Amino acid sequence: MYNQTEIIKDTSELGADGELVINMGPQHPATHGVLHLVVTLNGETIKKIEPHLGFIHRSIEKMCESLTYRQFIYVTSRMDYLSSHINNLGCALLIEKGMQIEVPDRAKYIRVILSELTRIASHELWLGAMAMDLGAFTPFFYAFREREMITDIMEDTCGARLTMNYIVPGGLMYDLHPDFQKKVKAFITQFKSKVTEYEDLVTNNIIFQSRTKGVGILSAEDAISYGCTGPVARASGVSCDIRKIYPYEVYDKVEFDEVIETAGDSFARYIVRVKEMNQSIRIIEQLIDNIPEGDFVAKTKNVLKLPKGEFYSRVETARGEFGVYIVSEGGTTPHRIKFRSPGFSNLSVLNHIAAGGMIGDLMASMGTLDLVIPDIDR
């Protein structure tokens, strides 16, 4: 016969001596990449999380300093490899802004459609992987079924299924595949008929809800202070969609809603991403039949030279605000280039939202931050 209350009281009084430090990663199935977390535990309660980065650090910023303005765009696909078109778009926009290149309308429309397809593909992968982290394996196959259609479209359009390179300064590398519109429409039909399955499988799943609701709560003030953007901040009620605030390309001509939830927990972050996929479909539907005819690339010089000065451009990737900052000395290569990656700021909030919670909840908090490690390490 033992007294249960006494045993619990003993563990809580362990103090500094009772601390247990465990290493999560670099090779951990739920970090989806090589992220090393040093987690300090007291019993099952997390006291502190310390991320150790750099396992896939390639110093892309240094590499870009010796690449020309045409070359460096291809490296950016290797940062956030799930948003490669959008990363390329951010860099292309900066060069077009700096050199005052007028992009043809056809290119603008195609760029937006590809960006939104990329966003859906990224959220699909996240949805499957996130549910798998929490122990539900089936949604992974459902999500990949739709994602596969997008990767097929990408393969037809630009020859690659991952790390796509299609957007160049001035427009696009080459014109669209003739079957592009047909395939995108087939995807939209498929997606719309299947999206309810996610609701049944994941959203309305009571186990999923009880594992994510109230877990990893982030307040609006903290989200802004930590520099969180994208679905992470929008789930906390912060309006931060670059597509709405600083519209680029044709985002000011299409109708879509910025998805905002106010709960700030893991479930809200999940809801924001699922709703965002539907908004992306809405954008594509408005554009797919109206792609104007004409040139797909503006005439530019072979060697691009940015004028002396500083330039900044930002786009909304699947993870949040992606910024490119270039300091030019007037030559053919940048003097300094800085990528403001959304994942880096979103990771910095992990200790704040997960400390004090249970180790079992860490996967829910971390999974809904949607971390892509090459984007963080750069």
Added chain:
Amino acid sequence: MTNEEIKEYISSLAPAATYDETGEWLNILVEPTALKPLMAALRTGKMEMNYLFCVTCIDFKTQLTMVYHLSATTHRQSIVIKANVNRDTPVIETVCDIWRTAEFLEREVFEMFGVNFTNHPDLRKLILEDDFKGFPLRKDFEDPINMIKL
């Protein structure tokens, strides 16, 4: 606020500041010692700059320049604060008690450029190995093993 109003407001906080309006946003260059009070006033004062979206450093070979991109979620106006620091002994005060995102961003600048941030709670290497020598993003960095220039 127009650029003129911002200039007037900042001049009242940091009289020695100089301005550059050639770029997209207003650039404000201040002394490193005047940076911290100015940043605190920008965060809490009437400009309410609550969103620090980019912190970086530039190596101009003669000096290092710290660059802070500030914005606000209310009025969405962006400004850029810069401070030149000495290249041999770069020291500047941290802003991570004003914006918490600065903690990681300053750690990155610390390891890549060697800028020391005073009063930073946890100034350690973040991306590089602990025993890494040199500051890779400085212009004079040479790597004997890996190719870094074309």
